[in-house]
Amino acid sequence: MTITETTHSNIHLVALKGALDASTAATLAKNSVLSGNLPTVIDLSGVDFLDSSGLGALVGIARKKRAANSDTLLACLNTNVRKVFEITHAYRLFDIYDDPYTAAEELSKKISAL
Amino acid sequence: MTFHIDTSTGSNIGIAVLQGRLDVTNSAALLNAFPEWLQQTTSIIFDCSGLNFLDSSGLGAFVRCLRQTLDQNGDLRLAALASNVAMIFELTKAKQLFSIHPNLQDAIDSFSS
Amino acid sequence: MKTLIVIKEQNHAWVRNAFPGIHPLLLTLCNKPYIEYLIDFAILSRSEEIRIMSDGSLGEVEAYCMNGSRWGVELTYSNIRTTDDITTILQKNSRFCRDNRTMVINGFVFVDYDKESQYDSIINTMPDGVIASAENEGCLILRGQERNPDAAPAPSPPINLESIDSIESYYRISLDILKNKSSQFVLPGYGNEPECFIGRNVVISKSAEIEKPVSIGNNVQILSGTHIGPDAIVGSNVIIDKNSTVTESIVLDNTYIGEELDITGKTAFQNMLSDPGTQAVLSMEDPHLLRSTQNNGTLSALLRQITHAITALTIIILLMLPFLLIAPLLMVQGKWKKRLTDYHGAGDKKVISIATGTIPNQGVTGKLASIFSLNRYPLLFRVIKGDLSLIGNLPAAVSDNSSAPDQDNMTHYYRPAVFSYAEAENWPVIGSDAAIVERYYMVHSNPLKDIGMTMKALINLPHKNTPK
Numbered sequence: 001m002t003i004t005e006t007t008h009s010n011i012h013l014v015a016l017k018g019a020l021d022a023s024t025a026a027t028l029a030k031n032s033v034l035s036g037n038l039p040t041v042i043d044l045s046g047v048d049f050l051d052s053s054g055l056g057a058l059v060g061i062a063r064k065k066r067a068a069n070s071d072t073l074l075a076c077l078n079t080n081v082r083k084v085f086e087i088t089h090a091y092r093l094f095d096i097y098d099d100p101y102t103a104a105e106e107l108s109k110k111i112s113a114l
Numbered sequence: 115m116t117f118h119i120d121t122s123t124g125s126n127i128g129i130a131v132l133q134g135r136l137d138v139t140n141s142a143a144l145l146n147a148f149p150e151w152l153q154q155t156t157s158i159i160f161d162c163s164g165l166n167f168l169d170s171s172g173l174g175a176f177v178r179c180l181r182q183t184l185d186q187n188g189d190l191r192l193a194a195l196a197s198n199v200a201m202i203f204e205l206t207k208a209k210q211l212f213s214i215h216p217n218l219q220d221a222i223d224s225f226s227s
Numbered sequence: 228m229k230t231l232i233v234i235k236e237q238n239h240a241w242v243r244n245a246f247p248g249i250h251p252l253l254l255t256l257c258n259k260p261y262i263e264y265l266i267d268f269a270i271l272s273r274s275e276e277i278r279i280m281s282d283g284s285l286g287e288v289e290a291y292c293m294n295g296s297r298w299g300v301e302l303t304y305s306n307i308r309t310t311d312d313i314t315t316i317l318q319k320n321s322r323f324c325r326d327n328r329t330m331v332i333n334g335f336v337f338v339d340y341d342k343e344s345q346y347d348s349i350i351n352t353m354p355d356g357v358i359a360s361a362e363n364e365g366c367l368i369l370r371g372q373e374r375n376p377d378a379a380p381a382p383s384p385p386i387n388l389e390s391i392d393s394i395e396s397y398y399r400i401s402l403d404i405l406k407n408k409s410s411q412f413v414l415p416g417y418g419n420e421p422e423c424f425i426g427r428n429v430v431i432s433k434s435a436e437i438e439k440p441v442s443i444g445n446n447v448q449i450l451s452g453t454h455i456g457p458d459a460i461v462g463s464n465v466i467i468d469k470n471s472t473v474t475e476s477i478v479l480d481n482t483y484i485g486e487e488l489d490i491t492g493k494t495a496f497q498n499m500l501s502d503p504g505t506q507a508v509l510s511m512e513d514p515h516l517l518r519s520t521q522n523n524g525t526l527s528a529l530l531r532q533i534t535h536a537i538t539a540l541t542i543i544i545l546l547m548l549p550f551l552l553i554a555p556l557l558m559v560q561g562k563w564k565k566r567l568t569d570y571h572g573a574g575d576k577k578v579i580s581i582a583t584g585t586i587p588n589q590g591v592t593g594k595l596a597s598i599f600s601l602n603r604y605p606l607l608f609r610v611i612k613g614d615l616s617l618i619g620n621l622p623a624a625v626s627d628n629s630s631a632p633d634q635d636n637m638t639h640y641y642r643p644a645v646f647s648y649a650e651a652e653n654w655p656v657i658g659s660d661a662a663i664v665e666r667y668y669m670v671h672s673n674p675l676k677d678i679g680m681t682m683k684a685l686i687n688l689p690h691k692n693t694p695k
Contacts, residue, residue, distance in 0.1 A: 091306035102321035197507035
């Protein structure tokens with residue numbers, strides 16, 4: 001599982017690639033941007049498989065950022081990943097976009113408006 | 115469940131006021147009381163304004179009462195059915211057996227015409 | 228050109244109350260699922276891609292519509308938050324909408340379109356914004372590339388939108404489609420005359436009368452002396468029993484209408500009858516309602532119990548040889564797995580324990596055991612004991628709350644048995660589909676017929692177990 005960090009519109013954009021499951025979920029916590037307090041867009045277009053531990057890791061990241069008043073936006077869920085979100089009702093917890101750059105732009109606008 | 119005779123139109127019309135539910139648990143009580151009422155008059159009205167539930171055993175009791183009344187050349191009419199009670203009549207064609215009136219006064223007047 | 232269909236749970240919450248178990252987007256109007264009307268309209272507007280969005284679960288819709296190849300369009304799904312407004316939703320679909328004219332259909336609305344009209348011209352020449360609206364936030368919006376300013380505005384057929392916000396509007400819109408607008412839409416069913424739509428596997432008795440306009444779904448039995456129509460919509464998996472009338476009404480899927488009943492101006496769904504006008508609701512589960520003759524009660528029950536016991540004994544004797552030969556072999560092979568589970572008993576008997584066994588259909592012994600349904604053999608002794616009937620409903624497990632029979636009404640209708648009528652008739656064994664045929668036989672069975680049905684079950688079960 002690879003993690004690529006970029007920025008767009010002054011917002012951290014983290015792209016994940018590979019399977020997000022029990023073996024790789026822990027690596028997310030080690031990433032400084034994901035475990036930090038800054039608002040972030042997580043691009044899941046490269047994630048082909050997600051199970052409950054992967055989902056749990058994402059929820060944990062979002063919760064931590066929420067505690068610091070930061071948003072976590074998700075982008076590009078493929079069919080398999082979306083189905084996991086659907087079955088677990090996790091879609092209620094996240095704002096999901098189909099383009100990571102738009103997500104970053106929206107987040108940026110929201111922050112400047114504050 | 116109460117019964118009294120109304121003489122406002124000049125003839126004796128029996129009015130039975132039914133309250134609450136009429137179902138498998140208490141329809142027998144109606145069937146037991148009815149013959150006494152029939153002895154007092156053969157023109158009877160069931161005032162159903164307080165009736166909020168009728169199941170098929172209640173309906174069956176109504177039909178039995180009607181039969182007994184018709185045997186005595188009288189008539190049993192119904193007044194003020196709530197919409198859910200009216201549905202069971204519409205559903206089972208029992209509607210065709212009874213003369214159904216929107217309110218009590220209407221039913222009383224129907225015996226005069 | 229692309230279409231976004233946005234429907235929030237609050238728009239169709241009433242459907243969950245009025246018709247529990249039906250997904251609102253799959254609710255049928257004139258036997259055509261709601262979502263298909265919208266898909267048809269999007270295709271008519273020359274949309275190549277359609278995305279369905281909701282703040283609730285879309286699993287069932289996705290299972291039904293899949294990827295849209297059935298209609299030759301690309302169908303995708305996505306989730307939104309309840310608080311999202313149209314602007315946010317468009318942002319969340321920016322990639323989808325990019326460089327395209329986008330039409331947004333918002334709300335649980337019925338689009339009154341005509342399949343003969345050309346809608347792509349309106350879409351391309353009308354300005355951005357709301358082009359139609361309805362109650363409850365329903366609206367049709369256009370966004371995207373600027374329209375061609377040089378094009379003369381084409382004559383536009385009006386697009387009417389109506390919010391389906393109650394059982395009353397559902398009833399009115401459905402019958403309106405049937406009576407006045409059946410040529411505007413592609414409605415399911417075959418018929419050699421207009422205004423008459425009949426599905427597959429529909430059995431109509433010779434003495435039944437069908438009066439148009441009428442729409443009938445699939446797997447429907449219309450028994451003798453009935454009168455269907457005019458203005459009747461009958462769904463799928465429905466049985467209309469003898470001498471009943473259905474007029475100006477909608478009978479939804481998986482419903483049983485008993486004998487000698489008069490359904491006029493109503494909506495019937497499973498065991499509930501509703502009057503759209505007065506909002507009154509009646510439960511049709513009442514045993515006497517569904518049986519025109521007087522209930523003989525204890526005498527017929529005793530007769531049935533005796534017949535079932537004698538038949539069970541006969542089957543025990545006939546199958547004793549195969550059982551004694553094959554069962555020990557299976558036990559030695561370890562294929563005979565038994566599990567003791569609690570099930571609801573009949574009538575006032577609260578709970579009975581049944582050892583249920585499954586035998587894998589492999590190997591010579593396994594196949595032989597399946598042919599004779601030997602896993603049910605030990606249960607036959609319970610029939611003689613009186614715990615179970617020979618044929619009736621499949622026992623409902625105590626732990627499974629969803630299948631627990633409603634104690635008030637179902638005690639007349641629930642008869643746990645070794646075999647079920649649904650198995651005999653090769654209907655789907657679980658859920659409301661089974662309930663229909665079982666309810667029918669509860670009303671119509673007699674001890675002799677039961678013997679015949681048991682034989683049918685014994686013959687049909689192995690075929691069901693045979694892997695295809």
